[in-house]
Amino acid sequence: MAIAKPTEATRVAKTGWLGRLSDQLWRSPRLLLVLLLLPPIAWLGIVYLGSLFALLIQSFFSIDEFSGLINYKFTLKTYGELFIPANFDIIVRTASMAAIVTLAAIAIAFPIAFFAARYAKGRWKAIFYLGVMLPLWSSYLVKVYAWKLILAKEGILNWGLETLHLSWLLDAWLSLSVIGGNSLSVSYTGTFLVFLYVWLPFMILPIQAALERVPGNYLEASSDLGARPMQTLRTIILPLALPGIIAGSIFTFSLTLGDYIIPQIIGSSRLFIGQAVYAHQGTAGNIPLAAAFSVVPVIIMGFYLWGAKRQGAFDAL
Amino acid sequence: MAIDQVNLDIQPGEFFAMLGPSGSGKTTCLRLIAGFEKPTFGSVHIFGERSDGVPPYRRNVNTVFQDYALFPHLSVLDNVAYGLMIAGEEKSTRSKAADEMLELVSLGGFGHRKPSQLSGGQRQRVALARALINKPKVLLLDEPLGALDLKLREEMQEELKLLQRRLGLTFVFVTHDQSEALSMADRVAVFNEGRVMQVDTPESIYKYPNSTFVANFVGASNIVPAEFVSALTGKACPASLRPEFIQIGYGDGYSATVADINFMGAARRVTVDLEECRLRVLLGVDQEAPRIGDQVKVSWAPENLHLMEQNSGNR
Amino acid sequence: MRSDQPAPLSIKILAGAGLLFLHLPILLIFVYAFTTEDKTYQWPPPGYTLKWLEVTWNRPDVWEALTLSVKVASISTLIAMLLGTLCAAAVSRTRFFGREVVSLLVILPIALPGIITGISLRSAFNIADIPFSFWTIVLGHATFCVVVVYNNAVARFRRLSGSLIEASMDLGANSFQTFRHVILPNISTALLAGGMLAFALSFDEVIVTTFTAGQQATLPIWMLEELVRPRQRPVTNVVAMVVVIVTFVPILLAYYLTRDGDQVAGHSK
Numbered sequence: 001m002a003i004a005k006p007t008e009a010t011r012v013a014k015t016g017w018l019g020r021l022s023d024q025l026w027r028s029p030r031l032l033l034v035l036l037l038l039p040p041i042a043w044l045g046i047v048y049l050g051s052l053f054a055l056l057i058q059s060f061f062s063i064d065e066f067s068g069l070i071n072y073k074f075t076l077k078t079y080g081e082l083f084i085p086a087n088f089d090i091i092v093r094t095a096s097m098a099a100i101v102t103l104a105a106i107a108i109a110f111p112i113a114f115f116a117a118r119y120a121k122g123r124w125k126a127i128f129y130l131g132v133m134l135p136l137w138s139s140y141l142v143k144v145y146a147w148k149l150i151l152a153k154e155g156i157l158n159w160g161l162e163t164l165h166l167s168w169l170l171d172a173w174l175s176l177s178v179i180g181g182n183s184l185s186v187s188y189t190g191t192f193l194v195f196l197y198v199w200l201p202f203m204i205l206p207i208q209a210a211l212e213r214v215p216g217n218y219l220e221a222s223s224d225l226g227a228r229p230m231q232t233l234r235t236i237i238l239p240l241a242l243p244g245i246i247a248g249s250i251f252t253f254s255l256t257l258g259d260y261i262i263p264q265i266i267g268s269s270r271l272f273i274g275q276a277v278y279a280h281q282g283t284a285g286n287i288p289l290a291a292a293f294s295v296v297p298v299i300i301m302g303f304y305l306w307g308a309k310r311q312g313a314f315d316a317l
Numbered sequence: 318m319a320i321d322q323v324n325l326d327i328q329p330g331e332f333f334a335m336l337g338p339s340g341s342g343k344t345t346c347l348r349l350i351a352g353f354e355k356p357t358f359g360s361v362h363i364f365g366e367r368s369d370g371v372p373p374y375r376r377n378v379n380t381v382f383q384d385y386a387l388f389p390h391l392s393v394l395d396n397v398a399y400g401l402m403i404a405g406e407e408k409s410t411r412s413k414a415a416d417e418m419l420e421l422v423s424l425g426g427f428g429h430r431k432p433s434q435l436s437g438g439q440r441q442r443v444a445l446a447r448a449l450i451n452k453p454k455v456l457l458l459d460e461p462l463g464a465l466d467l468k469l470r471e472e473m474q475e476e477l478k479l480l481q482r483r484l485g486l487t488f489v490f491v492t493h494d495q496s497e498a499l500s501m502a503d504r505v506a507v508f509n510e511g512r513v514m515q516v517d518t519p520e521s522i523y524k525y526p527n528s529t530f531v532a533n534f535v536g537a538s539n540i541v542p543a544e545f546v547s548a549l550t551g552k553a554c555p556a557s558l559r560p561e562f563i564q565i566g567y568g569d570g571y572s573a574t575v576a577d578i579n580f581m582g583a584a585r586r587v588t589v590d591l592e593e594c595r596l597r598v599l600l601g602v603d604q605e606a607p608r609i610g611d612q613v614k615v616s617w618a619p620e621n622l623h624l625m626e627q628n629s630g631n632r
Numbered sequence: 633m634r635s636d637q638p639a640p641l642s643i644k645i646l647a648g649a650g651l652l653f654l655h656l657p658i659l660l661i662f663v664y665a666f667t668t669e670d671k672t673y674q675w676p677p678p679g680y681t682l683k684w685l686e687v688t689w690n691r692p693d694v695w696e697a698l699t700l701s702v703k704v705a706s707i708s709t710l711i712a713m714l715l716g717t718l719c720a721a722a723v724s725r726t727r728f729f730g731r732e733v734v735s736l737l738v739i740l741p742i743a744l745p746g747i748i749t750g751i752s753l754r755s756a757f758n759i760a761d762i763p764f765s766f767w768t769i770v771l772g773h774a775t776f777c778v779v780v781v782y783n784n785a786v787a788r789f790r791r792l793s794g795s796l797i798e799a800s801m802d803l804g805a806n807s808f809q810t811f812r813h814v815i816l817p818n819i820s821t822a823l824l825a826g827g828m829l830a831f832a833l834s835f836d837e838v839i840v841t842t843f844t845a846g847q848q849a850t851l852p853i854w855m856l857e858e859l860v861r862p863r864q865r866p867v868t869n870v871v872a873m874v875v876v877i878v879t880f881v882p883i884l885l886a887y888y889l890t891r892d893g894d895q896v897a898g899h900s901k
Contacts, residue, residue, distance in 0.1 A: 022806035026372040029726060032807075036722035037734065040715040040778065044737050048749075048775050051756035055748070058755060108653070111646035119639035128651070130887060135654040137829070137883045139836045141855045142872045146657035148859065149664055152673035156660065159675045200654060216635055229640075258745015261839065265859050274747045278842075281751055291755070294748045301744075353798050373801040374809075386799035390817040400803040403813070451804060 059291035070287060078288040082296065087276070091296055094273040097188070098256035101195045102203075102249045108196070109203035109248065114237075116204075117211035132208075136201035144265055147194045151185040151266060181268055191267035195256050202251035210244025211237070246308045253304060257297040273297060320345050320511040327489060329364075329454070332481050334490045334498040337508030338534065343491045346508070347457050350489065351380050364454060374403075378455040379448035383463060385440045387432035393419070393443050394428030400451040418446040421480075438469045445480075455487040462497065474501055495535045499523065507531050523559075527627050532557035537597065539563075545593040546624065554626045560586070560599040562621035565607060570614030575607045589615055658876060665873040670866045688870040697854040704766070704850060705834035708773035712830045713823060715774070716781025724789035741776040749776060750843030757844070764846030772844040773837060777830035784826035784890065788819045825889040828882035836879055851875065 025032045061070050062077045081087060116128040135143070150157050161167045174180040174187060181187030214237065222232040260274025271279070273293055280290035320342035327333045335343040348354040349361050352373035361368050368376060379400075387396050394415050395402070401411035419425055422442035432440055441461060448456055461477075462470045478501050481488045492498050498505050499519040506516045507530075515527045526532035529540050539558040547553040564570070565587060573589035573596070585606055587598045596615065600606060607613050639647075665684065667677035688694055719738055723731050741749050753772050762768060792815070800810040838852035845853060851871070858868040 018808050019806055022808055023370075023372055023375075025807050027370055033722055033726050033728055036718045040719040040722075040738070041734070043711075043715055044741070044775065044778065047756075047771060048741055048752075049737070051752035052744075052748070054756045054759055055752040108650050111643055112650040115639055115643050115647035118635050119637075119643070126891075128647075130884070131651050131654065133887065134880060134883060135658065137832055137836075138658060138879050139852070139855075139872075139875045141836070141838055141852050141859065142661060142875050143657065145855065145859055145868070145872050146661050149660055149673045149675075150657060154672050154674045156675040197653070197657065200650075204650075219635075254743070254745060258747045259839075260747055261856065261859075274745070277747055277751060281754070287755060290751060294745075294751055297745050298748065351798075351802060353801075372806070373798065374804045374806050378802075380799070380802045382795045382799055384793065384795055386793065386795035388796060388799070388814060388818075399800070399805075399813075403803060403805045403809055447799075447803065 055291050055294065058287050059295055061288045063286050063288055068285065078292045081289055082292055087293075090271050090273055090276050090293075093270065094257055094297075095300065097192065097195065097272070098253045101192060101199065101256050102252045104192070104196050105200050105203040105252045106207075106245055106249065109200060109207055110241075110245075113204050113207035113211055113241075113244075117208050117214075118216070132201050132204045136205070140198060141261075143198050144194060144262055147190075147197060147266060148185065151183070151190050151193070153183055153185075157184065185266050186268055188268060191263050194262050194266045195259070198262065199252040199255050202255065203245075203248035206247035206251075207241055207244040210241045210247070214240045250301075250304065250308055254297070254301050257300060320349075323359075323511075323513050325506055325513065325516065327455075327487060329487050330485050332478070332488045332490065332501060332503045334492060334502035334505045335508060336492055336495055336498040336505050336535070339493055340510075341508035342511040343493075343506075343508045344459055345511075347380075347459055347489060347491050350455070351378055351457050352376050377451075377453055378457055379451055379453040380457040380459065381441075381444045381448050381461045383460045385432075385444040387440055387443055387447070389432055391432075392428065393424070393430050393432060393435070396432065396443055397428075397446045397450055399447060404451075414450060415446075418450050419443075421449075422446045437464055438473065441465065441473065445477075449484070453486070455489060456481075458488060458490045460491055460493070462492075462494075470497075477501065499535070505535075507534060509534070525623050526557050527625055529555055529557075529625065532625070539594075539596045541596075541622065542594055546622070548593075549622065550619075550624065552624055552626065554624055557623045557625060558596070558617060558621065560597045563596060563598040563615055563617050565589070565598055565600065565613050565615055567614055570616035573613055573615045575609050575611045575613060578606060578609060589613065591615065661869070661872045661876060664869040667866070667869070673865070684866040684870045688867050688874075691867060693849075693854065694851075694867065694871060697849050697851040700766070700848055701835055701851040704769050704773055705831045707770050708777050708834045709827050709830045711770070711774040712777035712781045713827050716778045716826060716830075717785050717819075717823060719778070720782050720785035720789055724786055725794075738779050738782050742779045746776075746837075746839035747843075750840040753840070754843040764844065764848075766848065768844045768846070769841055769848070769850065772840045773834040776837075776840065777834055780829040780833060781823065781826035784822045784829070785819060788822035792818050821889045825886040828886040828889075832879045832882045836875070 025035075058070075059078060060074050060076070061072055062075045063069070064071050082091065112128075112132070116125065116132075120128045149155055152158075158167070158170070161170050170184070173189065174183065179188045179192075181189075184190040184193075218236055218240070219232055222236045223229070227235065258274055260272065260278045263272040264275055273296060277290045277293045280286040280293065323342070323346060325346070335346055337343045345354060349356055350363070352368065352371060356369070363376060363378065387393075388399065391399070394412060397418050398406075398411040398415035401414060406414075416425070416428060419428055422445055424439060424442050424446070427435070427439065427443075432443065435443065441464075444461070458477075462473050465473060474497060477488070490498070490502065499522075502519060504516060505519055505522050507514045507522065509530050515522055515531050517525075522531065522535055526535060526538065532538040532540060537560060539560060541549075541556040541558050543553050543555050546556045550556075561584075571591050573591045575587060576590050576595070577588040579586045579588075580602075583602065585600045585602060585604075587600055587607065589596050589598060598615065663677065664673070666680045666682065667674075668679035668681045668683075669677055716738075719734060722728075723734055749772065753768075753775075757764065757768055796814055796818070797810055800814040801807075805813060836852060838850075838856055841850055841853055842856070849857070855868065855871060855875070858864065858871075862868065
């Protein structure tokens with residue numbers, strides 16, 4: 001292929017090292033790719049993956065019971081310790097809490113997401129969006145602190161119940177075993193409420209995103225074919241929102257599994273996985289057991305993600 | 318899209334069209350000239366110089382993109398002046414030049430607007446002005462009129478043609494619209510499946526298509542099967558017979574039955590069945606139309622039956 | 633799935649109650665900041681005062697923590713903006729083997745529970761004998777901030793038509809000029825939004841920080857200590873209010889910067 005007559009085939013070459021470097025990059029796009037990826041991969045690959053790997057390795061070491069020093073020999077003994085009742089209880093307790101928090105979050109998030117996706121327009125749409133975004137992004141600690149204020153004995157919740165003469169209801173609830181306790185702020189119920197509150201926005205957004213993609217005429221078609229609203233909800237909306245629900249549950253589940261601050265501030269003295277990790281690496285100095293404990297949420301989440309991927313949940317993220 | 322066996326010579330000052338269905342390799346060809354793609358084999362020479370390894374920004378060619386690719390963050394004036402800004406021209410010089418360029422494409426006074434505030438036709442003109450300001454030796458146009466409606470497209474075809482003559486530039490024009498290619502170009506290259514089927518003037522391509530593909534893609538044509546051609550001329554190859562070159566009468570000719578008649582405004586399309594093949598005939602609306610089922614005689618001047626001896630099949 | 637019909641009352645009530653549930657606790661913080669009670673969390677507050685604003689203003693430890701947090705967040709944000717943009721450019725502008733791996737690598741620090749990121753970094757610092765400092769905090773924060781910048785930048789790069797870059801090069805601009813005059817102006821708002829969110833994320837982070845900070849206290853660490861062992865409740869109340877305001881500003885700005893088009897500004901937290 002040629003265009004004839006030899007004049008000014010190329011522009012006057014702009015020299016200078018930037019120009020020459022640009023030419024070089026144009027000729028070899030692979031070099032450009034390497035230059036672009038080098039800093040982030042170096043950072044994340046070496047600093048982050050390296051650290052994760054270091055942690056994983058330590059979980060295969062063990063601690064000498066007498067000297068309290070780490071024994072640098074490959075062993076599965078530390079993983080075995082996870083299954084002694086005291087430790088296994090912690091895992092079961094954390095996973096159950098994560099599951100209950102997730103279910104409750106779905107129940108509360110769904111109407112909000114449904115309203116925002118189907119009925120909110122213009123100004124209200126923006127208000128709903130920010131109404132979810134602001135709590136999502138506002139300080140985690142402040143949110144926990146707010147609940148410390150609410151659940152305190154002299155706090156607003158007790159005051160409200162007293163004013164309504166409903167204190168007996170709370171007392172009855174607190175007298176229940178397991179979920180009860182001396183007061184809300186030292187009971188599982190309290191821990192549950194705070195978890196639910198703090199992670200709720202993470203459930204709303206993916207469900208809303210999934211619902212936004214459901215064409216409105218599906219619902220009209222369903223009611224046109226004679227379905228009552230609840231039937232439409234069960235047979236059309238819920239299945240189509242499922243990827244969003246699963247995506248949201250990944251957040252709520254994972255965040256609950258790894259948290260150690262909420263149960264420390266609001267809750268009973270019984271430990272969650274996060275607290276166990278913190279305690280073993282800190283005062284106890286049992287790094288291998290802390291490492292093994294921290295592998296547990298990773299494994300649980302691995303299974304969870306694998307199941308979610310099969311449901312197509314990642315399209316809704 | 319891979320292209321293969323493309324060998325083109327484009328002359329300076331020529332309006333050259335690359336015509337073909339989508340995916341035929343015409344745009345790839347254009348992008349090779351512009352430097353957006355690199356040939357794995359072979360090379361592009363621009364004004365005699367090999368341009369392998371020459372990045373787009375060092376080539377003296379400019380492009381009008383199919384989607385115009387106007388910079389959304391710049392005003393119309395700054396869009397047009399972009400090339401001069403990069404070249405390091407003073408602000409006053411480049412504003413003046415850009416204003417003149419906008420006048421040339423009859424968009425004087427639109428300089429302060431944003432591209433998003435313009436209509437499709439206006440954006441197209443801005444894209445043209447922006448590409449011309451660097452005074453390229455070759456202007457590449459990638460389906461520049463594709464997004465415009467019919468009336469505007471016809472206007473722009475005329476304007477582009479006038480502009481090209483006035484500036485004496487080489488235009489390389491990619492289109493899938495055969496009537497556009499025929500009406501504007503000095504020469505046309507017909508592409509199909511990554512190959513150039515034929516390169517010639519519009520008239521020659523229309524009258525003397527070298528393959529069934531070209532005959533069918535450029536205008537509508539009857540492909541007379543080789544057996545029939547062999548009986549007529551003694552040469553066993555398919556032939557192209559344009560519908561407007563066929564007469565229908567009741568005197569001499571080949572016997573045929575009228576199978577269908579379609580009224581098309583300026584003409585009637587009559588489908589007739591011969592014993593050997595089916596032909597489509599264009600009749601002026603002033604001519605008397607036969608009826609479906611009539612027995613008629615069809616005839617044509619022998620020189621209008623164009624033999625395609627090099628026919629490379631339907632590739 | 634927009635509907636022009638008015639919403640059924642039951643859905644309105646449920647959705648409204650849900651939003652109230654999300655916002656009332658935060659509003660409560662604002663009330664407590666002005667209470668005259670300083671020993672307990674008594675409700676309703678026995679009286680209101682502006683005294684604690686002044687007391688907090690004159691507390692050097694709060695100022696130190698705030699300054700440290702702002703410094704850490706600023707530097708982490710800058711690093712995250714650089715790394716996130718590079719990664720987004722590589723992933724969206726070229727196709728290469730392992731793209732998925734790169735995206736996963738970017739998301740991982742935020743997908744895994746913070747405690748794992750924290751303890752990993754801490755044990756790595758121990759192994760490598762790196763003493764805890766300002767920079768170890770930044771290292772942790774920048775790592776999980778990359779993803780928010782990356783997500784915003786990727787969304788914008790996707791909308792940036794490839795022919796704009798070709799047009800710029802066609803008109804004589806080399807790669808660097810094209811970046812400066814075409815790419816940067818077109819992705820700047822997304823980068824800014826990503827940066828705002830990264831700042832908010834870092835400013836608020838506590839879990840990873842407890843593992844990567846030595847003796848230094850960022851504002852969240854300061855708050856955490858107060859939460860575990862309340863010593864100066866009124867000051868904590870005021871600090872909590874300030875933190876809410878400080879994080880709301882970048883979030884609102886990020887929202888306005890990206891609201892036409894990629895409304896995904898915060899989906900990644």
